[in-house]
Amino acid sequence: MPEEDLVELKFRLYDGSDVGPFQYSPTATVSMLKERIVSEWPKDKKIVPKSASDIKLINAGKILENGKTVAQCKAPFDDLPKSVITMHVVVQPSPTKARPEKKIEKEEAPQRSFCSCTIM
Numbered sequence: 001m002p003e004e005d006l007v008e009l010k011f012r013l014y015d016g017s018d019v020g021p022f023q024y025s026p027t028a029t030v031s032m033l034k035e036r037i038v039s040e041w042p043k044d045k046k047i048v049p050k051s052a053s054d055i056k057l058i059n060a061g062k063i064l065e066n067g068k069t070v071a072q073c074k075a076p077f078d079d080l081p082k083s084v085i086t087m088h089v090v091v092q093p094s095p096t097k098a099r100p101e102k103k104i105e106k107e108e109a110p111q112r113s114f115c116s117c118t119i120m
Contacts, residue, residue, distance in 0.1 A: 005025070005026065006023040006024065006025060006026075007023065007024050007025075007026055007070050007071075007074065007085065008021050008022070008023050008024075008083070008084045008085065009021060009022060009023075009024055009033070009070070009084070009085050009086075009087060010022070010084055010085075010086050010087075011033075011037050011057070011086075011087050011088075011089045012086050012087070012088045012089065013042075013045070013089050014047060014089070014090070014091065015045070017042065018086075019037055019040050019041065019042070019089070020040070021084050022036065024070050025070070026069060026070050026071035026074075027069050027070070027071065028069065028070050029066065029067060029068065029069055029070075030057055030064045030065060030066050030067070030068050030069075030070075030073065031052065031066040031067070033057060033070070033087075034052035034053075034055045034057065034066070035052050037049075037052075037055060037057075037089060038051065038052050038054075038055065047091050048091075049091045049093070050093070054091055054092060054093050055089055055090070055091060055092075056089070056090040056092055057087050057088070057089060057090075058087065058088040058089075058090065059073050059074075059085070059087045059088075064087075
């Protein structure tokens with residue numbers, strides 16, 4: 001594929017640092033982008049995604065769907081020549097199995113407080 005057809009993307013993390021920029025074909029999917037982000041994730045970060053499903057990509061205020069291609073996700077104003085498109089990365093871990101709830105004994109039941117007002 002000719003180099004001028006490639007799209008240059010970088011990914012902004014929660015702390016303002018970036019992953020990339022990398023060049024992608026317009027036919028690359030959002031899923032492929034997420035896999036690359038996970039593999040290139042900086043090791044010194046406090047929040048680390050375990051898999052690509054833990055990541056959401058946002059471009060031009062929209063959460064991108066996994067099956068969409070880069071060409072479908074580009075905002076019209078990103079068609080400037082040789083511009084780098086910045087996408088925001090949100091880490092949202094997959095929900096884990098629900099923890100069993102503890103039964104609350106009468107002694108452990110939270111105390112209800114009541115408030116009353118008297119107007120004289």
